[in-house]
Amino acid sequence: MRVPSTLLVLSVTACGAPPSPPAKPPAVVATAGSATSTPSGPALQLTAMRPPPPSQAAPAPLLGLMQAELTRSLAALHGHDDPPYFASYEVVDATRVDVSASDGALTHSATSHNRWLDIDVRVGDYTLDNTHHSKQRSTYGAPLPVTDDAYAITSTLWQHTDAAYQHAAEALAKARANAKVMASDDDTSDDFSHEAPLTSIEPPAQLSLDRAPWEPRLRALSAAFRAHPEILQSSITLSAEAETRSYVASDGSLAQLPHVHYRVMIAASTRVDDGMDLHRDELFDVATPDRLPTDDAIRARVDKVIADLDALRAAPVADPYSGPAILEGQAASVFFHEVFGHRIEGHRQKDDSEGQTFSKKVGQKIMPDFLDVYDDPSIAQLDGVDLNGFYRVDDEGVAGQRASLVEHGVLQTFLLGRSPTRGFQHSNGHGRRSPTHSPVARQGNLVVAASRTVDRATLQRMLIDQVIAQNKPYGLIFRELDGGFTMTERFAPQSFKLLPIMVLRVYRDGHEELVRGADLEGTPLTALGDIVAAGDQAQTFNGYCGAESGFVPVSSTAPPLLVSHVEVAKKAQGRNRPPILPPPAAGGAR
């Protein structure tokens, strides 16, 4: 699935699930006119689990075939005009199991196994090559046989290497011609960074999951929706994926990297009488089958989804609003993912068509000094939650490293792949893609840390203080989201939009009221500057993020945030009426 580069979406149905939201704080009666205090509590406590380097395994036969043909093909191209100065193969071998049920009946159940080859060929040199200013984000590639058949695999590798090379040579000619006639770039960085070759051979990924028992399980669990005809669509889906990435490059890099992911997703939607469609998702994302949820755990979330949707159906429609809010749970982490994460992707800093919100802000304060932000793909678990963005080596053969993006509110660096940008000559291991795309800098595990926090009750009291100080009738709390997106290209407004689903009004007397249809909008620099305080309990969002290099698994972890000012727009209203006839009676008219 292609996503236009202007829209960086967090896959709507693929948003991660935070743990249950914190218990409601006691209602606090605030004194009118009381000043907002600055956070003064302890630093946010996060326990990161970084697995030790894996024991090195023997390379699978596929890796040997890839290495041999890359060497052979490149040797033949050597001596040709503009021979490749760098080339790599990446093969993703993916086995998937998907089982889905709705209202007690099975709707899908399948296993698939395939391999996809992506070839990157670079001609020219590190300073200027065929990728220069290229908006072409697709790569040369092909499906590859799923067995290690030397003849069949090598034939495919050969044919597509040549196609990739010829295309690269044409692109280089174009890039050189453009360089002569176009104004010089604002950012004169090289096209490709020098990195030390890397070898990392781990055992291939294994999918340890039996599909058969999940069919009756999901049937039984999804049957809970049958008693709720007001929920028009619902499903429970198990997806399990075992991917082995095999990577060889002409610089000698060699990697074999497993990635296993299991997910249970509950999705449901309803339509209110006024035509508004409402969706709720709940997800369990785990890295090992033993951490998959029990039936009781799934049932509890199903109940929560039903209760939330029923509550939303009865809730009033949100009014346009401007004022203070707490973002918590998914809302806080997705806020950072969209507002900040996408804008510090390295390649956006040198692309003239990008808004470059933060390009020249390194060393400057861009958010309150009590916030630190880093992205660390090497964390497998944070506070006991498996992180979706865990990887050891990125799609450009560079070890995934912690990028300390913001320290004490000051921007330090960017997320970097092998496309250097002003002041940053090396990758920090964030060059990522899904098959068929060219890698660009992407988020892995984004973490927002706070050196000073307040507890949740205090945060809510501070919200009410803000409400009073700003003379607003109420403040808002944003929890679960339906998704979000941001626009980074220059011609578009530099804005973001989050689609929250669970939004509460908090009145001055502390009482809360659920509302529906509030979309959260804003511009990044203002929004980050408006953060007033952070809570002391972080929550993780696991999801799949779509951008020009495809959908990649990511996580984002953030504490609840008090923001002095948010803008809420009315959700675009659906025009469709709810169904005309009541649901059919069970059992049939026989």
Place this chain on the structure above:
Amino acid sequence: MKGLAIVAVLAALPATAAPATSSPAFDDDPAVRAMHDELARAMSQLALPRAPKPYYLAYTLWDVASTRVDASFGATVSASTVPLRQIAIDLRVGDYAFDNSNTATGRRLEASLPLDDDYDVMRRELWLATDGAYKSSIESFDRKQAVARAETKDADDVGSFSTEPAARTVDATAVRPDLAAAAADQATLEALAQKLSAVFRGNHDAFTAEVSISASRGRDLFVSSEGAAGAQGIAVVRVRIDATSQASDGMPLHAGTSIWAPTVAQLPPDAELVAAAERVSRELSDLRKAPVVDDYAGPILVRGVAADQILRGLLVEELGGTPPPKSDRPGSRNSDGALVSKLTKRILPLGVSIVDDPAPRKVGAAAVLPSARFDDEGVAPQKVSIVENGTLKRFLMSRTPRKGFEHSNGHGYSAGGAPVRAHAGNLYVSSTRAVGDAELKRRAIAAANDEGNPYLLVIDRFAERGSEPEVLEKLYVDGHEELVRGGAIGSAITLRSLRDILAVGATPTLLEYDDSGVTGTASIAAPALLFRDGDIKKPTGGQRPPPIASRPDLPAN
């Protein structure tokens, strides 16, 4: 589509939903019950204030397991079997004279049903989908009515929907797809795809060699508010063999073939399939060595499968008589088919006939895939004599009528969710003035001589898509043939050229094909055609050179 069928056809007046002869297995099927019950409820209760009620509602359910395997040079690339249950809804508001159908923007609503035979869940999905179909039908109706009110009445308008007897066409052998059998088929087909694609190992001319096999099995159910009901089997297997290369000048080359059968068991023996793959492999190598075609104008002999392909490209889509969709804007008109003005006129040489015939037939040794028992509107396909003695006599029709063709002849199909239109089924082309192969060749050479040409061009196969000949020969006036490569059909061959065909061969070749998303397959069997005047353009412009690195030299076994 095979086996003993219990087929009963019972006429009933439209919209009276007369109880037809019952087949207990069919009527007790949970899917049929769910469709029947929701249909009855929708017809009696579905209504919005100030909006027309449904006057017709039909459900089609495809209940299939689709297997797809792909192999390259002897190795599996993918293999999967996916069960699918999908419904399409035809919900009409207004009346037979004027309804919401056949508009430029109208779509058939499609939705998935669960894989389980769960009456309640199927009912629920049908309820929601029917609700959506009703609302969009009202919107289409309002738009269409607004345009109709703004325009003068079309004198040739004969209504929106034809009245037809409500047929009950229930094949009791049409059952749910057997997933265990489908899994067994998948294993068989995976081995077959490996075996056939392995034929190309060792052929250094083959840059790619792919065998794709798809197999569908299952059934297709139909119920309508008029009381029509149908059940028919779906069984089709297609083996596709493709190999590509590049000539030394860079020209991309392709050779390929398709083999069809209703079931895996009915595929030709492996040895025959391997021989087909070997022919493709040889043909690719021959093409690599062949010289490039020159610009050419003169007679062209189109034979073998190329005759089917050229008729398919020029004529087949024009044989449907469905009026063009109504535009959403007053005064704007979608153009009618190219053959509409040619009715009762000669469009082919004297002696040529074209018939669409659903009856089982063989073309040479090849059995034509069985025709559907009913179309997407539940109407049984009839034998239609389209062209007689070169003259266009009638059109293939769906239930969207045209003046002079007020009834369906059972050829209404939806292509990929588009509104139903008339499409060809199994077409047979023949001539009472046919000539044998030797005589055809003699006449072809004579035609070349008349033009003063040293040779004429013979097309044996076109590319699967587009108008480029893939297998093309020079037939010299001394009778010898030389394979050439490249070239594209120029502008000289058009629908009108068919009238001036110089000679028609005696032996038809069968081509089965998927008709762009239309359920099931279609076929055409035509003999060789000698065109009086055609042109072939030689390729121009640069080509990417062939691979710089030589082909990896690996042992084939």
